Amino acid sequence: MNPAFSVIFLTTLIGVGQGMFLALFTGQSYSAVELLPTQDSAHFYGTGAMLALLFLVGGLVASFFHLGRPERAWRAATQWRTSWLSREVIVLPIMMGLVFFYSLMHWFEWDTVLFTTKAGARLQLTLIIGTLGMLTTFALFICTGMIYACLKFLQEWHSPLTVINYILLGTASGFTLATAFANISAPELMRFYAIWSMIIIAAGFITRSASLVRNSRIKAKSTIQTAIGVRHTKIQQKAMGFMGGSVNTRDFFHHATATFLKTMKWSFLLLAFVVPFILLWVGMDKHNSGILIAAFVVQYIGLLAERWFFFAQANHPQNLYYQTI
Amino acid sequence: MTQLALVIDLNVCVGCHACVTSCKEWNTSGPAGFMTDENPYAKDPTGTFFNRVQTYEIGEFPNTETLHFPKSCLHCEDPPCVPVCPTGASYKRKEDGIVLVDYDKCIGCRYCSWACPYGVREIDEQQQVMKKCTLCVDRLYDETLPESERKPACVLACPTSARLYGDVHDPESEVSVAIREEGGYPLMPEWGTMPSNHYLPRRKTRMHIHEDELQRADNPLNKEQRGPSAPVKTPTLDDSTSW
Numbered sequence A: 001m002n003p004a005f006s007v008i009f010l011t012t013l014i015g016v017g018q019g020m021f022l023a024l025f026t027g028q029s030y031s032a033v034e035l036l037p038t039q040d041s042a043h044f045y046g047t048g049a050m051l052a053l054l055f056l057v058g059g060l061v062a063s064f065f066h067l068g069r070p071e072r073a074w075r076a077a078t079q080w081r082t083s084w085l086s087r088e089v090i091v092l093p094i095m096m097g098l099v100f101f102y103s104l105m106h107w108f109e110w111d112t113v114l115f116t117t118k119a120g121a122r123l124q125l126t127l128i129i130g131t132l133g134m135l136t137t138f139a140l141f142i143c144t145g146m147i148y149a150c151l152k153f154l155q156e157w158h159s160p161l162t163v164i165n166y167i168l169l170g171t172a173s174g175f176t177l178a179t180a181f182a183n184i185s186a187p188e189l190m191r192f193y194a195i196w197s198m199i200i201i202a203a204g205f206i207t208r209s210a211s212l213v214r215n216s217r218i219k220a221k222s223t224i225q226t227a228i229g230v231r232h233t234k235i236q237q238k239a240m241g242f243m244g245g246s247v248n249t250r251d252f253f254h255h256a257t258a259t260f261l262k263t264m265k266w267s268f269l270l271l272a273f274v275v276p277f278i279l280l281w282v283g284m285d286k287h288n289s290g291i292l293i294a295a296f297v298v299q300y301i302g303l304l305a306e307r308w309f310f311f312a313q314a315n316h317p318q319n320l321y322y323q324t325i
Numbered sequence B: 001m002t003q004l005a006l007v008i009d010l011n012v013c014v015g016c017h018a019c020v021t022s023c024k025e026w027n028t029s030g031p032a033g034f035m036t037d038e039n040p041y042a043k044d045p046t047g048t049f050f051n052r053v054q055t056y057e058i059g060e061f062p063n064t065e066t067l068h069f070p071k072s073c074l075h076c077e078d079p080p081c082v083p084v085c086p087t088g089a090s091y092k093r094k095e096d097g098i099v100l101v102d103y104d105k106c107i108g109c110r111y112c113s114w115a116c117p118y119g120v121r122e123i124d125e126q127q128q129v130m131k132k133c134t135l136c137v138d139r140l141y142d143e144t145l146p147e148s149e150r151k152p153a154c155v156l157a158c159p160t161s162a163r164l165y166g167d168v169h170d171p172e173s174e175v176s177v178a179i180r181e182e183g184g185y186p187l188m189p190e191w192g193t194m195p196s197n198h199y200l201p202r203r204k205t206r207m208h209i210h211e212d213e214l215q216r217a218d219n220p221l222n223k224e225q226r227g228p229s230a231p232v233k234t235p236t237l238d239d240s241t242s243w
């Protein structure tokens, strides 16, 4: 496929937003059962959730650039019974709404403690909103991943690994952002986030590498023989029926060289996983916000490359019909 | 149930592109709006078409064969492009199985074109909605047209009658008979899309002549008649007289 920048930004930006929200909610749940020190609501959770929301809005804005007719976008919420894209269109605003309320309630400290267990764990109202938010966050990850994983003849995408990678890579980038954010506004939580970020980055590295290995072994089900239905080992296309381009020649192939593709692969493996892992480690040791922010920026750039490669690597069977002018 | 479709006979298609031009002519003038062409006479021309004729070479020189291959939406019986559409703009008609796009609902997200393995959906770069073959649905039921013309424009235009049109669910229709008796096949059967359009393969008529068929073993002349006499070497009467 030809990677579309709107979709690359959409998926990476909402990934950060989702991951950041998960990070905040994890932190709050830990402190509710007193595994972590309690934070000042407004400053840490309120601002943090706003930051997450900012990324989600950024993703939403990017998504509109992908549509030919954005003014009709509301219609995309109608086919949730069959279309994962439609489901994503519904879940994304719900999740954004929940994050918004989560932030608002922390900000204004509308946080009644509903009850306290004997052991001292406090169930706050924001935890309930947060739980709902967490569930929709995962639902959103699944919708985004399934948009690609459900297309069975895009064999590179048609795998559970696609969904798992969306979940892990998005969460990892959000946790890295949360680490940098915590170092500034809640330093005693920084270690907690940094360690989780490194764990998730490592997990994402394993699953993304697994999908690379899987994809390198794929045997295409469609061939030129099945495409035109002629049984002969030597078939060549001589004309695609037109000499100028068409959507079919533009949208479905990346038009980059094999070397470039390879460079992208190695750069995303380095930038999205190895370098941020090291920077997180160093930043955690030194309590240095600059290094932690750098970790996030590098990881985000790496994820842009990762998403580009994700699209470019998918080989659409329609290309069999468009091989030569 | 009715499933209207085309059957394309690759044995007679000569690759003249008459179906392409008549399709474009009919559909660009249709009630659904024009089909955009950008830079038609300049550098990098591009445009929206419902139908394309491609050419393939089979075999290796000098034993090659040219195959002209018209391709448009196959109106799949289980179309993967329909369920993925988030707006419901892409749909398959219950009454005749034609797969259509509602241009007033489409948001131009291109997802359906990703979901079609055959590369027959083309977004209109100007109107930003997805377009594809409609099987000339605006001709098929138009009672102001003479009955013989209530067919897709491409079928009417084909000079070699390589394009048959009809209901592939009716076992006695011309198309069903052709599929059944002439070896009609679907494209990329591996994806289970069950295309309604079928293709008839190239068929060759070959005469098989064996050695013993060239000379009759039981030729009675071999037994009864004297063989022709050897050529006469000496001059004959015919050589010396002129009548």
Ligand code: SF4
Pocket: B072, B073, B074, B075, B076, B079, B080, B081, B082, B099, B115, B116, B117, B118, B119, B120, B121, B132, B193
């Ligand atoms: S050929 Fe493509 S566009 Fe047409 S019905 Fe089948 S999947 Fe859909």
Ligand code: SF4
Pocket: B084, B085, B086, B087, B088, B089, B090, B101, B105, B106, B107, B108, B109, B110, B111, B112, B113, B129, B130
């Ligand atoms: S481009 Fe239009 S028809 Fe295709 S999936 Fe999107 S909304 Fe549906």
